[in-house]
Amino acid sequence: xxxxxxxxxxxxxxxxxxxxxxxxxxxxxxxxxxxxxxxxxxxxxxxxxxxxxxxxxxxxxxxxxxxxxxxxxxxxxxxxxxxxxxxxxxxxxxxxxxxxxxxxxxxxxxxxxxxxxxxxxxxxxxxxxxxxxxxxxxxxxxxxxxxxxxxxxxxxxxxxxxxxxxxxxxxxxxxxxxxxxxxxxxxxxxxxxxxxxxxxxxxxxxxxxxxxxxxxxxxxxxxxxxxxxxxxxxxxxxxxxxxxxxxxxxxxxxxxxxxxxxxxxxxxxxxxxxxxxxxxxxxxxxxxxxxxxxxxxxxxxxxxxxxxxxxxxxxxxxxxxxxxxxxxxxxxxxxx
Amino acid sequence: xxxxxxxxxxxxxxxxxxxxxxxxxxxxxxxxxxxxxxxxxxxxxxxxxxxxxxxxxxxxxxxxxxxxxxxxxxxxxxxxxxxxxxxxxxxxxxxxxxxxxxxxxxxxxxxxxxxxxxxxxxxxxxxxxxxxxxxxxxxxxxxxxxxxxxxxxxxxxxxxxxxxxxxxxxxxxxxxxxxxxxxxxxxxxxxxxxxxxxxxxxxxxxxxxxxxxxxxxxxxxxxxxxxxxxxxxxxxxxxxxxxxxxxxxxxxxxxxxxxxxxxxxxxxxxxxxxxxxxxxxxxxxxxxxxxxxxxxxxxxxxxxxxxxxxxxxxxxxxxxxxxxxxxxxxxxxxxx
Numbered sequence: 001x002x003x004x005x006x007x008x009x010x011x012x013x014x015x016x017x018x019x020x021x022x023x024x025x026x027x028x029x030x031x032x033x034x035x036x037x038x039x040x041x042x043x044x045x046x047x048x049x050x051x052x053x054x055x056x057x058x059x060x061x062x063x064x065x066x067x068x069x070x071x072x073x074x075x076x077x078x079x080x081x082x083x084x085x086x087x088x089x090x091x092x093x094x095x096x097x098x099x100x101x102x103x104x105x106x107x108x109x110x111x112x113x114x115x116x117x118x119x120x121x122x123x124x125x126x127x128x129x130x131x132x133x134x135x136x137x138x139x140x141x142x143x144x145x146x147x148x149x150x151x152x153x154x155x156x157x158x159x160x161x162x163x164x165x166x167x168x169x170x171x172x173x174x175x176x177x178x179x180x181x182x183x184x185x186x187x188x189x190x191x192x193x194x195x196x197x198x199x200x201x202x203x204x205x206x207x208x209x210x211x212x213x214x215x216x217x218x219x220x221x222x223x224x225x226x227x228x229x230x231x232x233x234x235x236x237x238x239x240x241x242x243x244x245x246x247x248x249x250x251x252x253x254x255x256x257x258x259x260x261x262x263x264x265x266x267x268x269x270x271x272x273x274x275x276x277x278x279x280x281x282x283x284x285x286x287x288x289x290x291x292x293x294x295x296x297x298x299x300x301x302x303x304x305x306x307x308x309x310x311x312x313x314x315x316x317x318x319x320x321x322x323x324x325x326x327x328x329x330x331x332x333x334x335x336x
Numbered sequence: 337x338x339x340x341x342x343x344x345x346x347x348x349x350x351x352x353x354x355x356x357x358x359x360x361x362x363x364x365x366x367x368x369x370x371x372x373x374x375x376x377x378x379x380x381x382x383x384x385x386x387x388x389x390x391x392x393x394x395x396x397x398x399x400x401x402x403x404x405x406x407x408x409x410x411x412x413x414x415x416x417x418x419x420x421x422x423x424x425x426x427x428x429x430x431x432x433x434x435x436x437x438x439x440x441x442x443x444x445x446x447x448x449x450x451x452x453x454x455x456x457x458x459x460x461x462x463x464x465x466x467x468x469x470x471x472x473x474x475x476x477x478x479x480x481x482x483x484x485x486x487x488x489x490x491x492x493x494x495x496x497x498x499x500x501x502x503x504x505x506x507x508x509x510x511x512x513x514x515x516x517x518x519x520x521x522x523x524x525x526x527x528x529x530x531x532x533x534x535x536x537x538x539x540x541x542x543x544x545x546x547x548x549x550x551x552x553x554x555x556x557x558x559x560x561x562x563x564x565x566x567x568x569x570x571x572x573x574x575x576x577x578x579x580x581x582x583x584x585x586x587x588x589x590x591x592x593x594x595x596x597x598x599x600x601x602x603x604x605x606x607x608x609x610x611x612x613x614x615x616x617x618x619x620x621x622x623x624x625x626x627x628x629x630x631x632x633x634x635x636x637x638x639x640x641x642x643x644x645x646x647x648x649x650x651x652x653x654x655x656x657x658x659x660x661x662x663x664x665x666x667x668x669x670x671x672x
Binding site: 002010080094110120124128131146147188189190313316327 | 337338339340344346387389390415416420422423424425426427430431433434437438439440441442443444445446452455456459460462463464465466467482483524525526527529648649650651652653656658661663665
């Protein structure tokens with residue numbers, strides 16, 4: 001049964017249901033505008049561990065267990081986990097979900113990973129490859145700064161275009177039936193490179209990819225922006241959002257009314273000194289599970305396009321003078 | 337249509353066909369026992385580039401194009417690429433396949449990545465999510481030593497349990513029909529941790545995962561080792577192979593007759609000073625595309641179990657004293 005739609009999209013003949021969403025975040029995220037939405041807020045940035053990496057693993061493990069519990073399932077009922085994070089060799093995921101003893105496919109899509117995990121999870125359920133699967137990602141401010149930027153002890157200044165990596169994890173259990181929201185389609189992203197090299201302006205690096213995927217989604221499904229209650233990018237931040245508006249306008253679309261960005265929503269940038277906004281795999285994942293999914297479940301929104309965005313760089317590629325290409329993975333989610 | 341089989345496996349009702357396999361390797365691999373099997377051998381370890389990372393990206397891009405050409409397709413006919421490598425944030429893949437302008441899902445399964453890429457690619461074709469997809473991975477001795485071990489200039493000694501990262505890439509085009517081999521099933525791996533911490537003995541770290549996945553495959557499909565012409569692990573090497581035999585024997589299975597390891601096959605360990613054998617994503621991928629697939633296509637082997645194995649560590653996890661867990665992703669491939 002061919003389920004492809006247009007050039008880069010899939011339309012699920014039977015939607016894939018989202019049975020539960022769970023989120024755990026750090027203290028700063030808990031103090032932000034979405035604070036009351038998260039399932040749990042950790043007061044200790046180390047989450048009881050000795051290292052940032054271990055803290056992030058713990059965050060991911062707890063969030064997975066919470067999502068499975070909220071779906072009223074036992075862990076052995078989850079056929080496959082689709083998981084990833086930002087760290088080199090995805091160690092936050094490996095060490096995080098190992099103890100669950102559930103079969104795993106590891107993913108890497110930078111901050112677009114929740115879009116990829118939901119996409120592949122939905123494909124697995126739709127194709128008959130498992131009754132229930134779990135899609136999960138995480139990020140941690142401490143482990144990400146260590147991985148990509150500067151030692152925290154430097155206390156270095158950050159340009160206003162920089163984003164603040166969210167300490168958080170978001171997870172969803174997907175299945176053939178149940179729940180009040182379902183994934184009805186997706187658009188797989190291409191890697192888009194405008195040649196930008198500033199890793200402290202990742203919004204600008206990712207905006208072209210967001211534009212490319214959103215535009216292709218509208219073409220493939222023959223929709224206009226108004227067919228979505230919201231078009232929600234992952235972590236473009238305020239700089240990236242402006243660029244996305246300009247790029248979409250060049251293609252003849254005005255998405256200002258529908259657009260929302262998880263990175264802009266999760267922090268109060270002025271009060272919390274987070275500059276352009278939040279970022280990281282955990283930013284879009286935690287915002288989706290805590291804020292977006294409940295609005296769909298209640299029917300407040302009927303249909304949204306969720307488009308996590310990723311910046312494809314490493315310390316090595318940056319130091320070798322490479323550009324920072326972007327990628328964006330889109331998922332269509334509807335109330336049911 | 338439920339396609340699950342047993343606890344961790346999938347049996348494709350209609351097999352997913354392998355239309356082509358392509359491989360490109362470095363000079364040392366070309367001088368090894370499989371030298372005459374590879375499509376191309378690069379004399380220049382830099383593949384015309386300025387950095388090891390860029391060299392690996394070029395290797396991956398050329399191999400992708402070769403596989404697409406051998407399947408007699410144009411790149412726009414490939415719906416999705418499933419790609420990954422060993423480097424932090426998978427930069428070899430991102431920068432390698434970017435220019436192909438094909439939608440991408442990035443994967444991370446350490447050296448098990450080719451098993452994961454073939455599994456997810458087969459699920460995508462079987463589920464009706466694309467007529468043709470490409471599964472690809474790569475590794476490079478220079479970029480891997482830089483990522484995980486010591487600067488090449490140190491000329492450090494290596495214990496005999498250490499493996500030699502293969503410079504190579506392997507790619508396969510999958511589709512609904514065509515070709516003379518097809519994927520008929522898969523077993524998704526769990527992360528298995530025996531608490532070993534020696535990253536210079538990765539065979540020992542990965543053998544328990546290989547055992548777990550192979551055993552589960554035999555249980556799920558109700559098969560004995562003799563039902564496979566070969567059971568082929570990725571890069572256990574000579575040390576890991578002995579451990580795998582012992583662990584399988586504990587479970588009541590003798591797989592000595594059927595077992596083959598890509599890491600043992602690809603180098604002449606005594607003559608080429610590669611100690612326990614070859615390793616890296618590219619080891620199993622290039623061996624599969626160049627040596628295993630042709631034997632299946634010719635009907636010399638009727639059915640094999642291909643089980644790439646991965647060691648889930650990073651510089652950071654190693655330096656923080658963490659163990660090195662393993663994972664193994666199995667694919668059943670048959671002559672047709």
